[in-house]
Amino acid sequence: MNREIRNKVFDIGFRIFGIFSTFLGVILIAIFISSIVQAGFSKIDWNFLTGLPSRFADHAGILTAWTGSLWILALSAIIGIPVGVGAAIFFEEYAPKNSLTRILEINLTNLAGVPSVIYGILGLELFVRSFKMGSSLLAGACTLSLLILPIVIVATREALRAVPQSIRQASFSMGATKWQTIWHQILPASAGGIATGVILALSRAVGEAAPVIVIGALAYVPFVAESPLDDFTVLPIQIFNWVTRPDPEFIVNASAGIIVLLSITFLLNGIAVYLRYRWQKKMKW
């Protein structure tokens, strides 16, 4: 085979491989979603959304699960955002460039790679046992905050770095202190990027099952949590619980639960995409 033909074959071959790879993921997800919707969509009604858990598939609802997920979402946001954004501000705006901060940075990147179940074990030991929070919403949210912290920090640092130095210079030259510069200029200018990262991180937290199972969240919680110290369950646990049951009727419930969970995460991701788009349009330096 002469060289020209060989190159052409490779050219076409790689093109086909690329198209195949792209569509493989998309098609698999499309198949998955359509089968889930087929199996579970008819199950979603008012009773299902407002029903308490039950050992009868017919009566079982996901009220406690989705309210638990919303609790976790809100509490993780309250705990995780200030800590994560604060750490990012320290790294970008305050930290001196020395070996200590470099070690901290490397550790931070490592944290992002720690499996979520390990965070669960940390949360169990630290929050549930040492801080005596029990298997409460608060313990769950603290654990998930730790889990999303590296993501929030990395996204926030990127957003802060995107603010041009000329803005900082202008602010300092006006006699603003470092804190005033961060509060009045840098944070507003990077808010879109920070929000995008934070929302993606939160959507990850909402979807996690392993760490919350490890800290002892229950599958059967017959009441809606009223305070952060109440026991709780979340959608992924409820889904996991239903999937493991032999009765095929529960599979329908699980499918319906998946639809609700996916709706929440897709909604969050959609907001993130929208914010990123708005932010990129607004911030043309």
Next chain:
Amino acid sequence: MSQNESSISFDFTDRAKKVKLEAIGAHVYYDDNHVLKDINMIVRENTITALIGPSGCGKSTFLRLFNRMNDYIDSFQLSGQVLIDSQDIYERNVNVENLRKNVGMVFQKPNPFPKSIFENVAFGMRIRGISKKTELEGIVEDALKNAVLWDEVKDRLQKPALSLSGGQQQRLCIARVLAVKPTVLLMDEPASALDPIATAKIEELINVLKEQYTILIVTHNMQQASRISDKTAFFYQGQLIEYEATRDIFINPRKDLTERYITGRFG
């Protein structure tokens, strides 16, 4: 001979004015790099002084000595004294934020904040605790009028500053500085990123501002320096080569190096 006379008469009016800025034996190092060498210079109140010289000659570093913007460069080291109103601004007890209220700066590239026109001008007052709307409105209007931008933006104060043209943005940056009522203006090639019409407007503005402010301006544009400045300082390789009345520098420079630079034979 007539040049000699004019220079004498110039000095006469010049000396009547108060000394505003002063550098005494100023040396600046960035690590081992000796970027300013023994600079001694006096700038009098309500004058425009142009700093000229080839890139890397230290003129921008010199400019930034007066609002301590070099402090952000880790390796920056200064010896000698830099005085404003006879006060050493590098003394330990000097409040840098207050210093910069008194010494405003306009940068080469217009750098408005990504906020509304109004908030850009109000920023300097906001960070100093003024938040009353009527008070801010008055300050913003005055500053925009002083920067000859008011008529162009008065109907769209809430629009983003980044929607303005380059020349308008630069005048907005000047208005932002004027709003905190400084007495000294440092300008680092304020018109180099602008087209000729916008440049002319800025120059016109600078000429008016001279009545109330002491202005130091870095420029690469010889015509600009000769058009707007009272005195011109020529820097070369970290040294202040010549510092005279602008007329003298451009018509009858004492040093050969100065003449070669302003006639464009090097640099």
